[in-house]
Each structure stands twice: as structure tokens, then as C-alpha cells.
Amino acid sequence: MRYRRLLVNPEDPDYLDRRLRVVSILVGVIFAVLFLKLFFLQIIKGPYYRKLALKRSLRVFPLAAPRGNIYDRRGILLAGNSPSFTLALDPQTVRGEQGDKVLKKLASLMGEPFPSLKQRYLIARRESRNQVLLAFNLDRDVVAKIEARRFFLPGVEILVEPTRYYPFGAKAFHLIGYVSRLNSSELKRLSKEGFSAQDFLGRVGLEALFDKELRGKKGRRLVEIDARGRIRQVVAEEPPVIGKSLILTVDAFLQELADNLFQDESGAIVVMDPRDGRLLALDSHPAIDPQAFIRGFSSKEWDQIIHDIKFPLVNKALSAYPPGSTFKVVTAMAALEKGVVTPSSTIYCPGYYRLGRRTFRCWRPWGHGEVNMVKALEVSCDTYFFRVGEEIGIDFLSQTARACGLGRKTGLGFPGEMRGLVPDRHWKLRVYKEPWQRGETLNVAIGQGQISVTPLQLAKLLSAIVNGGYLYRPWCVTQILDPYGEVLEEFHPYSEGRLPAHPRTLKVIRQGLVAAVNGPNGTGKAAALPGILVGGKTGTAQIVGMKKRIHSKDLPYLRRDHAWFMAFAPADNPEVVVVVFVEHGGHGGSAAAPLAGKFLKAYFKGEHPS
């Protein structure tokens, strides 16, 4: 009753007045609810909804940064960028009857039947929100045709994106490397660092080693898109920063020359300036055109590549193989340094060497007769080195080999570079749980068995032997430049130390190497040049220990010997060291030495670097 009195004006018994008051109060209450909800949405949840609104309508488009260029020592481009043209259609414009007209025109310009183009367009449209990318790597004349008819092709756009371009293709593949898009596991790992699936990563060689420098910095474009996904305006833009450029020590012509030496063979050539360890060429054959990685491979093509017995993806210049007789320079060094022999002391070679009950055969069954150090290097007499090897002992021999830079990375820094192996007692015990056998020392002394070195290690070692004993770290980049050509960083030769050998020792070895190319019975005569004195050493690395002597050519490919030849010239003042490795090539003297000879001939003839 009391609340009724509250609602009724006692002076006015009109019921409507009472109800008007109730209605007014109800209206007030409901407006209070609306007001509170408004407060909740705009003040309390305001920041949340503002974030949602911005997320919904702002998009960040990455702008690809062109990678830095790679130049050879004379400024010839080894890796650069070329614009690639992508055909992009705006699905909001290209639709319906007008869209069909546009597609018909495009079809005739691109030489593709209209139904197939339209089908591709409809499929691609499902995958993309903003732009439909219909064709990549367009031909320039197609681009020109489309650009000329731009007015009649509404909604058609040609995007220009920087793509890696390698003028020397496969010829510098293992040196320069290649780039390819991130795979899914890399993307997971690197997405925090701002990488996206469209980005390229340097894979092997210099592209990988200097990836950070070459990469540059991606730009970003902040755009506002409307509800249909159309770009309304560019809100902000951060232009991409072009990557830094590299200037190499490598000479593009020598690189090409080196690669051209190989026909069907597989192998590697390392060309080094012995005076400071700079690389003039680093080639491994066969290789793949790095351009192909950007285009992508079909699964069949890829299958072929990874099952190729010539391993085109392996950089053989950085892979370890038994050095064969090229290792005799180390044995010679150890022998002279330990005083096992003098340069003039001779050993008689009857064609074999007996150790206890075992017989170790020289490569020449009827023997070399009396040989001294120089002669032993000239004719590559195994008996001589069996004998001195036994007297040196594995401890000193392996110590000398390590001091020559073998068994460890050269310091070039390329990914995938191998250490090689210098066997010794510890290693034998650790790996085989057996003590060292004396006979094994003899095998190591002539570079057979477990010992393995890389062509680059041999180049480094030979350079040291001919430059007076300085072990220079191999290097191939002289300068890093910013996009405007300013030098940001400069590299200098670095000597890791000296060979553990007296200059007289090195002189004797050099004499032996000159004799090996120029002597009457030299094993490396195929590398001799008229007018220029060349020194060198052959090597033939056996794959399988053999009882019988079988000519290499009669063996199946994978069991044939590896052929080595390392050379330097001119002998009196060496300015170039060449290491040639021919995988399963047979004899060093017949398979590798001629290649080195051809190279040096061309080097000194026309392509003489100043």
C-alpha cells in the first residue's frame, strides 16, 4: 500500500499520472543500463577494441631488400640482382564480364589458351587475399606487351622484385654458393628474427659465409586495407636497405678457366697466390646452376642431383681425400728435419721394401735403383719414403703433418669444409681400440690409407713450401662495401705461423718438385711449360688396398684411384699455386698433371693477372 501512495499523487487521483511516473522511472533505468554498457565498451574495453580495429585494418607488407653484389678482384660481377617480373591481378577489378575481357587479352599476350589461364586464375584467387599472382619470371617482351596495353588491362599489375642473378652460373657455384627460400623448420627458428617464408637465405659458399652482410635489411610498407582487402592508403613506408657488396681476391677469368678444364670428370681446382694465401680460383666440378635454386627443382630433377655419383652438391675443394704421393713432401720435410737422411744420402730401391715378414711394393715393380731426396721426389719412389717413414716414426710424422696445416680447417670459413685426418697412435687407439702397427706408418708416409687432406689444405701447404715457410690462411674477400661503394671493412693476409722446416729443407723439397716436372723421369712432366719453370708433385690415391696391379681404367668408376697434382710457378719466384684433384681420375701424372699444365699455360699466356 505504501509504495502505491508513492506512485499516486494524492491530490490527483488520475491513474495516468501514476503510470507516467512509472514509465519515466523505467526509461531512466534502461538508459542507465545503456550508459553503463557504453562505459564498459568504450572506457574499460576501449584499448582492447582499438587494438582489434587496428589489427583488422592495418597490414604490413615486407619490401624485399636486394642482396649485395659479389665482384671479382677486377670488378667483374659474380653475383648480382636482376629484376624479375611477376604478373599480379586485383581480384576486385578482374571479375565478371570485364574480368573475362582482361583475361582474354592477357591470354593472347602470353600465348596461353584463355580457358587454361582463367582456370589458373580462379585457382590462384582462392589462395590469395589481396593480389592474385598469376605468373612469375615473365619474359621481358611479354612485360613490354602488357605495359603497352596497360590502359586496356585494368587491375593488371607487373611487380618488379629483385632476384639473385649469377652471371657465371655453375662455373662459380661452389665458391659463390646460392640462395633459396627458407624451409619450414628454418622459418620456425628464424621467424623471431623477422624472416618470412618469401625470404632467401644464403646456402653454401660466400652466400652463406657472408649472408648477414649480403642480406641487407627488409623494408616494410604499412597499408590500410578496407573490408574487401583493397589497399586504401599507404600509412607509412620504411624503404629496404640494400645489402653490402663483396670484392673478392678471385679472378673471374681464372675461375672460368679452371672450371673449363673439366669435361666429364669430377674434381676440384684450387688456385692460390702463394705470397699471401689469397685464392684466385676455387672450383669444384660438376656443379649446378645456382639460378636453378631460385626457380626451384622438380622432384625428379632433385632426385637426379642427390643420386648423382659425381656429387654435384659437394664442394670437393673442401672435402678430404687420401693425398697419395703429394704427401711425400711432408714425409720429406720430416725426414730432413729429424735428420733421418741428408739431401745427398741415397737409398737403394729394388722395387719393394721389407718390413718384418711383410713386403711393401714400390709403384715401379723393377725399382728405381739408388735414389736421393730430390730424385725420390722426382720419380715419386715409394721405397725411399717407406724407409725414411719407418725411421721418422708415426709420432714425428703426424706432428709434422699437423704443423703443415693438415688435419684441421684451413680458416677459410666456408660451411662444410672438412678437417681431413692425420692418423696417429692416439687416434688408432681411440677409434679402433688397437695399438699402432709399424706397417701403417709406411702407408701414411706415402699418403695412403686412412690419411686424408683437402685440395685447399694442399694449396695452403704448397704455398708455404714455396714462399719460404709461411702458412697463410686462405682468404677470398678483400673488401666489404656499402651500397654506395664506401669500404666498410678490409681484409688482410694472415699468417698462422711457419712450417717446422729450415729454409734449406724447403729448398731441397722445391728442387725435388721442379725435378718431378722437368726431370728426365719426372712423374709430372705433363705439367711442364716451355719458358716457365714449373714445380709440382703428382699423387695417386688408392681407394682400395690392392694385391694385384690393375689398370685404373678397367675398374668400376667408384673404385678407381683419385688423381692429384699440385704445382707452382714460376719456380724461381712463385706467384701461383695450383692444386688439381680429379676424383676417380686414375694416375696423377696422366689425369691431373695435364690439367694443371693447361691451366698454367693459359695463366701465363694471356690471362696473366697484373
Added chain:
Amino acid sequence: MKLKNSSTIWNIDWILVFLTFCLLLAGGLNQASATMGGLLFKKQLLWFVLGTLLMFTLAFSNYQNLLTPRIVFGVYFVLLFLLLVLDLKHTRWLRIGSLGIQPSEFAKLILTLTFSLVLYRRDEEFLDLRTLGLLSLIAFPVILLVAVEDLDQGGILFLLYFSFVLISGVPRKWLLLVTVSGILLAVVLGPKIWLLLKPYQRARVEAFINPEAFRLNRGYQILQALIAVGSGGFSGFGFKGGLSSRLNFLPEKHTDLAFAVWCEEWGFVGASLILVLFLALILRILKMASEVREPLGRMIALGIGVMIFWQVFINIGGILHVLPVASVPLPFLSYGGSAVLVNLMGIGLVLSISRRRYSFR
């Protein structure tokens, strides 16, 4: 109480005029942004001018001469006829040249007037069955004919009818009975009715309960509306600056969701101002109803107040996610000629009634 000559036209309630103009100004500003100042904006301005003229014409005329039963019921039957014809043509629109008129909008005002004519002479505390029957007989043909083409507008008309019934007095026993049986019926028959509903009707309720789950289809509208309102924050993005409206994320931005555009661009400050303006307008109209002693006038004023209230509540409640979204225009802020005319005519009638404040019956 001071006596004034009721025939003096300057006695109209100028506060109501002021509130109306404030809302019209806000509505114009909002349309300029929501329609990007295009053709629709110009058309809306034209409707505003036309509506204002009508409003003052009614304000300065004598509503008692105008609203005779003969005229009102005559118009009522014309409306009924038009609705029937339009239903047969499956359209909401009556086309006169290039102008489109929505008779369903006018139905709100005409029902208010007919209800008032039926009820104003009574002064009993409770509604008798005969009057209830008469009200229902008047209301349901219109509600049904409108609901065929426009369910939401039909709902507003039903709320109007329901309000009039409540205001005329329903015995508490009835009220209790109807409420309890209604709840029981909802519990027992609810699931069956749910299954009987059309998919789009079910979807609307589902989207209300959980808009995030249906954000690409049914919940899209309410979710975008919430983002628009919420992202306005305290001070808003400013005129024509709203991301949701400018970039077309907001559907129906110049009609049903016009208030969301306003909230986004003027923030909490502007949105509260609109709420205050509407509250003041409605309370002012109800105040007129209580001050005026002439029974027909006060009934009409009350009805028009209630009519505006339901439209505001259903529209803003939908946008603020207090109610399910219904396609009902917000008076003065949403685009639409018929709605502008109807609401301004309503205000005009209240103004005309307000002149009687100072006279006794």
C-alpha cells in the same frame, strides 16, 4: 498557476524543439560521415527540412481539430490497404516517382493515434476485456501485415501495443498469471519453438549469445559494431576518422548501425551526449504528458514518448550488445525519409499538445 492564452503558438515547448534540433544536428553530422557526404546525405538533409516543416505545421495547428476519429481511422484503413497491397507485391516500399516511402514506419504513429483515441476517455483503474479486444482488433492486422515483410518493425509495433495495454492498467493478478504461464510455456515449449524458428532467426540469437564463434557470418555485424563502438574509446577517432566506417568494415553503417559510427568517431563523450539527449527528449515528452490536462493530448504524448523510447532502446541496445541486433532505425541518426518524417511529425504533435500545458481541461 499562471494562465496563458492557449492559442498563442509561442507557447510550444522550446526545450523539446531544442533537443530535437540537437539530435537532428548530430544525425546530419553522422550521415555526412557515414555516407561520405554523398547523394544519400543530401537526400537525408532534404528529409530533415521536409520533416521540420511538417513538425512546425503540426505544432502550430490544433491537434484536436486534426485528430478526429473519422480522419484517424480513415488514415488507418488507408494504411491497412497499402500494407496489404505491398505484402502482395512482396515489398516494404511504396514508390512515388523516385521517392520511396515505408508505410510500416507510419504505422507506428497511426497506431499510437488510434490507441489514444480508444483509450483517452477512460478513467478506470484497470483495462476491461472489451477495450482490450478493441485494441487488439486495431493492432493485430497492422502488426501482422507489417511483420510479413519486416519482422523487426512488426516487433516494435507489438511493443507499442503491449505498452499501451500495460499503461491502460492490467490487474496485478492478470499480470502475475501471464508472467508465470509465460515462463512455464517458455520452459516447456521453448525447445520446440526454437526448432520451429527459421534458421536466420535462430542465427540471430546464437550470434547474440556468442558473436566470436560466428564472426564471419551471423556474428559479423554485432562484432564489427562492438569493435567500432569500443575502438572509439574516450574521445573517438574524430569526424570521418572512424576506421570501421571509413574502411567499410561496418555494414549498414548509415542505417541500422549509424550509432556505432557515431560512437567510433566521437567516443564516449559524444555517445554519452546522444544518450543524454535521447533520455532528455523522452522524459520531456513524458513531462508534457503529465503537465497537459487535456486527456487525448496527454495520451498521444505518452504514446509518442513510448514509441521513440522503444526505437532508441532496441537500436542502441542491439549495437551495445545488450539485446540481439534488430533492424530498427535510430530516430534522427539513421538514414531514412519515412522514419524522419514520422518521428518529426510525432514531435510536432507533442509540441502542439504542449501549448495546452497552461490551460485546464
